[in-house]
Every structure is written in structure tokens, then in C-alpha cells.
Amino acid sequence: MSEFTVAGLRVVREAARHGSFSLAADRLGYTQSAISRQIALMEQAAGRPLFDRLARGVQPTEAGLVLVRHAETVLGELQATRQALQDLGERPPGRLRVGAFATAMAALVPRAIAAFAGREPRTRVPLREGLSPGLLTAVARGRLDLAVVTPPRQPPAGVELIALLDDPLFVAMAPGHPLAGHPGVTGEQLRDQRWITGSTEPGTTLLGAWADPAWQPEIAFVARDWVAKFGLVAAGLGITVVPGLAVPALPPGLVITRVDHPAATRATAVATRPVAEAGPRRAFLESLRDAAADLTAEVRHRLRTA
Known part of the structure; x- marks a missing residue:
């Protein structure tokens, strides 16, 4: 018994569309005898006639209509496959797995992703938030392609660190706070303040980057979420780094001031x-650098207009 073939499906479809073996031959570039041979083979595969031969042309039988319907599906899928393979050869779709610590997710990384999408529209960017040590391990193990991190003294083996920026530290406070309106504050001015932090351990926060390691800050409230921190600060219950x-993610009602100390940066x-081939990574790195420059300019503007 004959088998259905792609060529035979095309012939059956064209003959049914045009109601003529001759027109099908013209459309496909076949001879009349080649068309008749393909029809005969397809009828053998179907086990029944596919066309009624009329005085003027041909008409599909019930079996012919069934085969034409399935031929449309099969040939359509083959065309889609051919197009997908062609697209793959021209430019394969890809993904760039990106990680970042929480504050980098506030504005830096989202803006970089938006810019990157314009440069690499076919590359997806799965995103992961985490602490820097875990992100570095994920990069080292190949689970992330790149990550925005606070650099350690010694990165894991196989991980390259590319400097992005030295991020200045600020103090946020309610408008009525005694330090509000100061262009900058010293470590001594901050020593006796009540703090809103993300942990009870100062060493795991940004507190004390400008102070004596023996300093014990007065932690009024602990809130891991930035929205909660800002709410506590806005209520006048403390200040936060x-x-x-x-x-850029600060609520409009809060006031910021720069910490005047060389070590008050991250x-x-x-x-x-x-x-060897780092096209998308290079493009994302450029997007991060552009976003970092824009954010730095925004912070300076906010300080000038405060």
C-alpha cells in the first residue's frame, strides 16, 4: 500500500482548490502525467477515490475533502517549521539570565532591561533577586549569566567582576527631622539617631560605613522591605540609609541628604x-552603564532641587 507524501498532499490540495488537474500542474510546475501519477498514488494510500472526474474538471469526493483538510494542516505546519528554521539560522532567539540585589532592582536593572530590549529584542531576560553572595555562586555555577552585586574581596573561581559604579550613601528622613535640609551630614551628627534597618546586625546593613566599627547604633525598627522602611521613616520614627x-524609588515626601565621609559609598x-561570544552580555552591560549614568544624574538633580 502506498504512503501519503508531502508532494502528493500538495497535488491533492491544488487540484481541489482549482477543480482541475491541468491547473494544478500549471501551479506546481508539473506535467499532466506527473499530476495523474501523484493522484493515483494518493488514492492508493487512501484506499478510495479522492476525486470525481467530471466532464469539466474534477471535484473532491468526501474522502478527498477529508484529505484536503488534513493536508492544509500538515503543509501549514511544515511551512511554519521551515520558517522557524530559517529564523534560527538568521538569528537564534536567546535568553540572558540576570540577577541583582534588591536596591539594584528599584530602578537600575529595570531601566537596563528596557534599554536592552531595544538592542536585543529577541533575547528574553529571566530575572532573579538575591543577596550578593548567593548571586555570585549562581554565576559561578552557570545558573546566571550575569549579576549586579556588591563585589567581594575575592570572587569565586571562574567569575569576572566588572566595576559599574561607586554608589554614594544617603540618609532618608521625614521633612520635619532636625537634619532635613542639610546638604550633607557627618558621622558624628548621625551617631545618636534612631535607625530603621533591615537587620539587627549592623554588619549586614549599610550602617556604619562611615563610623568607628565599635559604634552601636540605636535600631528603632527592623523592616526588610523598602516600602515598610519608607513608611516608618515618613512617620518620623527614625531615619534610614x-x-x-x-x-529614584523614594516617596516624594521624604528628604535625603548625603553622608559626608569618603567611606560612605557602596x-x-x-x-x-x-x-568567547558575549554579544548579549556586552549589550546588557552597556545598558547597565547607561542606566547608572542616568540615575546618578537624577540623584544630583534631586539634591540640587531639595
Whole structure:
């Protein structure tokens, strides 16, 4: 028994569309005898006639209509497959797995992703938020392609660190706070303040980057979520440290001032693995640099207009 073939399906479809073996031959570039041979083979595969031969042309039988309906599906899928393979050869779709610590998610990374989408529209960007040590491990193990991190003294083996910016530290407070309106504050001015932090352990926060390691801050409330921190600060219950990257996400009612100390910064870097072909990674890194420059300019403007 004959088998259905792609060529035979095309012939049956064209003959049914035009009601003529001759027109099907013209459309497909076949001879009349080749068309008749393909029809005969397809009727053998079907086990019944596919066309009624009329005085003027042909007409599909009930079996012919069934085969034509399925031929449309099969040939359509084959065309879609051919197009997908062609697209794959021209430019394969890809993904870039990105990680970042929480404050980088406030504005830096979202803006970089938006810019990157314009440069690499066929590349998806799965996103993961986490702490820098875990993100570095994920990059080292190949679970992330790159991550925005606070750089350690020694990165894991196989991880390259690319400096992004030295992020200045600010203090956010309610408008009625005694330090509000100061262009900058010293470590001594901050020593006796009540703090809103993300942890009871100062060493795990940004507190004390400008102070004596023996300093014990008065922690009024602990809130891991930035929205909760800002709410507590807005209520006048304390002040909190805000990296420059998070300043654009501050509620309009809060006031910020720069910490006047050389150590009041947080280094920010991009962790990645050296690769021979790094087109999307390079494009995303450029997007991060552009976003970082824009955010720095916004922070300066906010300070000038405060």
C-alpha cells in the first residue's frame, strides 16, 4: 500500500482548490502525467477515490475533502517549521539570565532591561533577586549569566567582576527631622539617631560605613522591605540609609541628604563568566552603564532641587 507524501498532499490540495488537474500542474510546475501519477498514488494510500472526474474538471469526493483538510494542516505546519528554521539560522532567539540585589532592582536593572530590549529584542531576560553572595555562586555555577552585586574581596573561581559604579550613601528622613535640609551630614551628627534597618546586625546593613566599627547604633525598627522602611521613616520614627540606586524609588515626601565621609559609598559591580561570544552580555552591560549614568544624574538633580 502506498504512503501519503508531502508532494502528493500538495497535488491533492491544488487540484481541489482549482477543480482541475491541468491547473494544478500549471501551479506546481508539473506535467499532466506527473499530476495523474501523484493522484493515483494518493488514492492508493487512501484506499478510495479522492476525486470525481467530471466532464469539466474534477471535484473532491468526501474522502478527498477529508484529505484536503488534513493536508492544509500538515503543509501549514511544515511551512511554519521551515520558517522557524530559517529564523534560527538568521538569528537564534536567546535568553540572558540576570540577577541583582534588591536596591539594584528599584530602578537600575529595570531601566537596563528596557534599554536592552531595544538592542536585543529577541533575547528574553529571566530575572532573579538575591543577596550578593548567593548571586555570585549562581554565576559561578552557570545558573546566571550575569549579576549586579556588591563585589567581594575575592570572587569565586571562574567569575569576572566588572566595576559599574561607586554608589554614594544617603540618609532618608521625614521633612520635619532636625537634619532635613542639610546638604550633607557627618558621622558624628548621625551617631545618636534612631535607625530603621533591615537587620539587627549592623554588619549586614549599610550602617556604619562611615563610623568607628565599635559604634552601636540605636535600631528603632527592623523592616526588610523598602516600602515598610519608607513608611516608618515618613512617620518620623527614625531615619534610614539609602543607596543612590534606590533614591529614584523614594516617596516624594521624604528628604535625603548625603553622608559626608569618603567611606560612605557602596561599590557595585557586574559579575559574569568570561566567554568567547558575549554579544548579549556586552549589550546588557552597556545598558547597565547607561542606566547608572542616568540615575546618578537624577540623584544630583534631586539634591540640587531639595
